[in-house]
Amino acid sequence: MQMQPSAPVPPALLGPLPVTTQQLGAMWGQLPTEQSVQLQTSILNCQELMQRLSASMNVHPVEIIGMEGIAAGRVLPGNDPCFLHGKLAPPRLDVLVRCGDPAVGQRVAELCMRALV
Numbered sequence: 001m002q003m004q005p006s007a008p009v010p011p012a013l014l015g016p017l018p019v020t021t022q023q024l025g026a027m028w029g030q031l032p033t034e035q036s037v038q039l040q041t042s043i044l045n046c047q048e049l050m051q052r053l054s055a056s057m058n059v060h061p062v063e064i065i066g067m068e069g070i071a072a073g074r075v076l077p078g079n080d081p082c083f084l085h086g087k088l089a090p091p092r093l094d095v096l097v098r099c100g101d102p103a104v105g106q107r108v109a110e111l112c113m114r115a116l117v
Contacts, residue, residue, distance in 0.1 A: 013107060014073035014082055016060035024062055024072055027081055031098040035109040041093040041116055049086050049093070049116070056115035057108070059084060075104050082108060086116075 019027075043049050046069045050061040059073035059082075067089065073082045082099035093116055097108045 012058055012076055013104070013111065014058050015076050016054075016058060017072040017074040017079075017081055018060045019062060019072045019081075021063045021070070024070060024083055028083060028098055031081065031083070031100055033097075033099050033102045033105040035097040035105040037095040037097070037109045037112050039093055039095075039113055039117060040091050041088070042091070043088060043093060043116060044090050046086070046088055049088055052116055053084060053086070057084065057111060073108075075099065075101070080104075084108070084112070 043052060046064040046067055050064060050069045050071065053059050053071045054061050057073065059071040062070045062072050067087065069086045071084045074080060075082050080100050082097065082104060085096040087094045095112050097105050099105045
């Protein structure tokens with residue numbers, strides 16, 4: 001039996017969900033689960049935040065407003081929406097995760113804590 005690497009790459013949890021800001025806003029309140037993450041980050045601006053979210057979390061950047069960014073993903077293998085809202089005040093980053101399933105919300109929050117430091 002072979003030993004697994006200490007940090008295996010997890011299977012993709014999210015896929016990009018291309019939506020507009022208006023579509024995201026309409027769906028945001030319908031999602032019952034909200035997870036909040038506060039962390040210290042090396043990210044200095046929202047462009048970098050959105051690039052990191054897109055690359056590491058596999059979500060679609062929707063909009064940047066000042067020092068806040070929103071991104072949309074779908075929970076694989078289905079199409080259930082999962083939204084991320086980041087508020088950046090370097091070196092602090094607050095991320096809100098909104099989705100339908102508490103277990104998914106917790107997992108996405110954990111992934112954010114690793115990907116966005």
